[in-house]
Amino acid sequence: MIILCDSCGCNDNNPDTFKTQPNTTIELYKDIMDENNRIAHKNWHFFTEKGVLCINIMGSPGCGKTSLIEGIAKHIPPYEIAVIQGDLESDIDKQRLLKADIDTLQINTHSGCHLNAAMIQDSISKLQINGKKFLFIENVGNLVCPAGIKLGEHLNIVISSTPEGSDKPRKYPHIFYNADAIIISKIDLSEAVNFTKSDYIKSIRKINREAPIFMVSIKNTKSFQEVADFLVQKRSHIKNHCHKH
Amino acid sequence: MHELSVTQHIVEIIIDTCQNNSIASVKKIFIDIGLLTTYEAEAIKYYFNLIKKNYTEIRDAIVVIKKKKVKYKCKRCHNKNMVEDITALICHRCGSSELEIIEGDKIKITKLEV
Numbered sequence: 001m002i003i004l005c006d007s008c009g010c011n012d013n014n015p016d017t018f019k020t021q022p023n024t025t026i027e028l029y030k031d032i033m034d035e036n037n038r039i040a041h042k043n044w045h046f047f048t049e050k051g052v053l054c055i056n057i058m059g060s061p062g063c064g065k066t067s068l069i070e071g072i073a074k075h076i077p078p079y080e081i082a083v084i085q086g087d088l089e090s091d092i093d094k095q096r097l098l099k100a101d102i103d104t105l106q107i108n109t110h111s112g113c114h115l116n117a118a119m120i121q122d123s124i125s126k127l128q129i130n131g132k133k134f135l136f137i138e139n140v141g142n143l144v145c146p147a148g149i150k151l152g153e154h155l156n157i158v159i160s161s162t163p164e165g166s167d168k169p170r171k172y173p174h175i176f177y178n179a180d181a182i183i184i185s186k187i188d189l190s191e192a193v194n195f196t197k198s199d200y201i202k203s204i205r206k207i208n209r210e211a212p213i214f215m216v217s218i219k220n221t222k223s224f225q226e227v228a229d230f231l232v233q234k235r236s237h238i239k240n241h242c243h244k245h
Numbered sequence: 246m247h248e249l250s251v252t253q254h255i256v257e258i259i260i261d262t263c264q265n266n267s268i269a270s271v272k273k274i275f276i277d278i279g280l281l282t283t284y285e286a287e288a289i290k291y292y293f294n295l296i297k298k299n300y301t302e303i304r305d306a307i308v309v310i311k312k313k314k315v316k317y318k319c320k321r322c323h324n325k326n327m328v329e330d331i332t333a334l335i336c337h338r339c340g341s342s343e344l345e346i347i348e349g350d351k352i353k354i355t356k357l358e359v
Contacts, residue, residue, distance in 0.1 A: 023272075026357040028262065032254055033351065113247050144283050145247045148350065173332045174283055206333040209342035 036150065040117035043152020046124065047135060052082075053235035054135045056151050058175060059159035061141030064185035064216070066093045068159060069136050070100050071216060071224030072231065078102045080133040084123050086115045086140045093138065103128055114146040115139050121152075133235060143168065147175035155234060159183040162195035169203040176204060179211045181230060188217040248288035251352065255289070256296050256303065258354060263302040271306040273358035279313045279349035280331060286310040315349030 031037075047054040057065045066085075073081055083104040085094045094106040105127045107119055120137060129135065137153065139146045143160075158179040160168045163186060169176045176182065182204060190197065201213060212230060216223040259274060274293075278284050290308050297303045315328035319336035320343040328334060328349070335342050 024359050026262070026266070026268075026359060028258075028354045028356055030258055030354045031351050032251060032258070032353065035254075112250065147283055148281070170332050173334070174281060177281070177331075177334055203332070205342075206335065207331075207342075208334075 033149070036117045039121050040150035040152045043117055043120050043124070044154070047152060047154065048238050050129060050132075051235075051238065052129060052132050052135050053155070053231060053238055054137065054151075054153045055155045055157055055231065056137045056139055056146075056153035057157050057159065058139045058143070058146045059141065059183075059185075060143050060161075060164060063141070063159045063161040063164065064183075064218075065138045065141070065159055066096055067218050068157075068183060068185065068216065068224070068227070069097060069102065069138065071218060071221065072136075072228045073100050073102055074221050075225050075228035076134060076232070079131075082127055082129055082132045082135045084115075084120060084127065084135065084137045086119075086138060088112070088140065103132070109140060113140055113142050113144075114149050115151060116149060117151050119151075134231060143172040143175050147172075148178055154238060155180040155231075157181045157183060159185050160200075161186040162189045163193045165193075166196045166200035167203070169200065169207060173207050177207045179208055181227075182208070182211050182213045183227065184213065184215045186217060187215040187223070188219045247283070248285055249292050251284060252289050252292035252296060255293070255354060256300065259303060259357065260300055262357065268302065268357075268359050270301075271303050271357050271359050274303070274306055274308045275355045275357070276308060276310045277313045277351070277353045277355050278310055279315065279351050280328075281315050281346065281350040282352050284352050286312065311355075313349045316347050317344040318347055319343065320345055 057068060059065050069083060078101040081102050083097050083102055084107060085104050086107045086109060087093060088110060089108055091106040094104045097104040105123050107115060107123060137151055156179050158175055204213065214227050259271060278286055293308045297306060315331060317328060318325045319339060319341055321341040322336060322339040324336055324338040326337050334344060336344060
């Protein structure tokens, strides 16, 4: 922190001087997200050391976040998966995941529009993470606020469903820019809702050329296989990271 | 409500700074909001004006917000430039999307006038 006196331009750090000098400028350059990012980094290290691939799943309410986890759990053993489930209220999605034998912890934010790193840090001690290979954080349903808020994840996955339209990447670029993988869900409804896959992919590639795009439908269990394979492959990289230590 | 929690956090940082540096009163708070963040300036000002009434240090303070454009450095051709359209985050010179964002992706308190 640099403190400059507007009267004489000095950077005398004497607190008594601040009190008496008028119009002193204090240069802070403080990133508001510093504390969140510090905790997120701690979370990331924890998951990496445990060999747990942490995936932050984001998307609108009803886009298919919980269905994605259920679908993946048909190709990765459920006992290898843990979920931190975020919603304003209720444990509806937690109950769904428990029925699929997936260990799930519910966070209710009440009025909070996204999860943050401190919530994840607090959840870690309450969730049985030993022996798990994958931790899914199902973020609060929202295409705006979760964008760029680090939780300690290795991967960000963004889902948009065909009924939401093919213009979502253009309307909500922030969240798609940060995605490590993009899922188009409810692909079986494309024709019924006039979803144009080529328009969608074109607008994604203007913001994000790297993220693979997967298309899934709960009507076709096999459609989740590629996503599961992608995650297994990504996890093998963090296993290598652990071995270096 | 997104801006409410970030504004509360801004206030916490300022009050901490005031208490650690014996500052009795803040006149202006300068904040930069990057266009790659999702924070709305007017909403932050609105919530700040509600919250500040609870703190003698910032009761009369005003918030001055600058929106920061997105600046990048291309990892492929090393070109540095501004992003004109955040729905098209590609290098103007070589078309790569491998960009290092060097400005415009954060929300920062830059300075206080006391």
